[in-house]
Amino acid sequence: MQYTRREDTVEEILDQLRREGGRVTASRRAVIDVLLASPSHHMTAADVVDAVRADHPDFHESTVYRTLERLTELGVVDRIQIGPGPAVFHLSTAQHHHLVCERCGAVTEASADLLDAVATRLRRDHAFVLDPGATSLHGWCVACRSR
Amino acid sequence: MQYTRREDTVEEILDQLRREGGRVTASRRAVIDVLLASPSHHMTAADVVDAVRADHPDFHESTVYRTLERLTELGVVDRIQIGPGPAVFHLSTAQHHHLVCERCGAVTEASADLLDAVATRLRRDHAFVLDPGATSLHGWCVACRSR
DNA sequence: ACCCTACTGCGAGGAGTTCGCAACTGGGAA
DNA sequence: TTCCCAGTTGCGAACTCCTCGCAGTAGGGT
Numbered sequence: 001m002q003y004t005r006r007e008d009t010v011e012e013i014l015d016q017l018r019r020e021g022g023r024v025t026a027s028r029r030a031v032i033d034v035l036l037a038s039p040s041h042h043m044t045a046a047d048v049v050d051a052v053r054a055d056h057p058d059f060h061e062s063t064v065y066r067t068l069e070r071l072t073e074l075g076v077v078d079r080i081q082i083g084p085g086p087a088v089f090h091l092s093t094a095q096h097h098h099l100v101c102e103r104c105g106a107v108t109e110a111s112a113d114l115l116d117a118v119a120t121r122l123r124r125d126h127a128f129v130l131d132p133g134a135t136s137l138h139g140w141c142v143a144c145r146s147r
Numbered sequence: 148m149q150y151t152r153r154e155d156t157v158e159e160i161l162d163q164l165r166r167e168g169g170r171v172t173a174s175r176r177a178v179i180d181v182l183l184a185s186p187s188h189h190m191t192a193a194d195v196v197d198a199v200r201a202d203h204p205d206f207h208e209s210t211v212y213r214t215l216e217r218l219t220e221l222g223v224v225d226r227i228q229i230g231p232g233p234a235v236f237h238l239s240t241a242q243h244h245h246l247v248c249e250r251c252g253a254v255t256e257a258s259a260d261l262l263d264a265v266a267t268r269l270r271r272d273h274a275f276v277l278d279p280g281a282t283s284l285h286g287w288c289v290a291c292r293s294r
Numbered sequence: 295a296c297c298c299t300a301c302t303g304c305g306a307g308g309a310g311t312t313c314g315c316a317a318c319t320g321g322g323a324a
Numbered sequence: 325t326t327c328c329c330a331g332t333t334g335c336g337a338a339c340t341c342c343t344c345g346c347a348g349t350a351g352g353g354t
Binding site for chain 3: 168172207209210231
Binding site for chain 4: 059
């Protein structure tokens with residue numbers, strides 16, 4: 001049952017948090033649940049604030065920011081800067097790449113193995129370990145290419 | 148002679164600007180010159196402001212922003228968001244990729260052909276045209292990997 | 295030399311995010 | 325169970341990076 005699975009995943013993440021010396025609070029539970037439930041694979045901090053407030057109107061904006069920061073440190077969520085605007089977040093279990101159009105800002109997704117060969121080359125030639133979840137690719141989408 | 152070559156390049160870029168209906172002004176000349184002269188291959192807008200003001204203390208911040216915006220539209224410079232902080236700019240003639248460390252923020256460069264295969268695949272599978280100059284790769288540098 | 299329009303300085307404003315502080319609370323120790 | 329302290333929170337101010345509106349200025353085609 002999907003509902004139960006989501007609850008379990010929330011608890012798993014909270015356990016991880018606890019193991020690292022963190023504390024389990026209602027707001028953290030809410031943020032993780034929102035990210036898990038999101039049909040979209042990328043939410044801005046403002047999206048998360050709105051979604052969390054639907055259930056808990058009193059949770060403060062800065063708490064959500066701090067929770068997202070903490071979860072990013074933990075490696076549970078990825079934070080991606082897809083342009084000049086706000087950063088987007090998604091669970092790192094939902095690995096994929098973002099193709100960002102420079103003109104219209106549209107974001108589409110590409111499969112997670114897209115950069116495998118590049119990652120190998122970077123590790124070999126630059127001793128640099130790629131974080132695919134934090135990397136977005138910029139260019140022009142079909143629509144904007146034929147302006 | 149390198150000095151003359153740089154002057155020539157400035158004029159080339161200004162011609163291009165003029166051809167597109169733009170006007171050649173002292174501040175634009177200064178911004179382009181600064182970008183050409185920069186030993187670093189990536190400057191933030193603030194870096195450009197500082198460098199321009201060394202010669203022309205009266206040039207306004209917003210003029211520099213607008214000039215950089217215009218040059219980005221022209222395709223003369225690339226604007227890259229390498230993290231939560233300010234965007235960086237560099238001339239699109241100096242093509243290369245940026246490897247950004249998630250922990251310390253250090254930026255190193257990788258050769259321009261790094262993403263050639265990926266670009267081909269994106270064009271074929273997603274009808275997406277990659278702009279290598281605007282794309283940065285995120286991960287962990289050698290130093291931070293062995294925290 | 296004229297005129298239209300692009301560009302500029304200036305300051306206000308805005309989005310997105312961070313920070314300091316005092317109050318509160320989870321959860322290990324006693 | 326109670327105690328206690330470090331981790332967390334609400335709140336608001338502040339900060340960074342950038343954009344915008346306006347009125348004045350100055351390229352550069354005719």
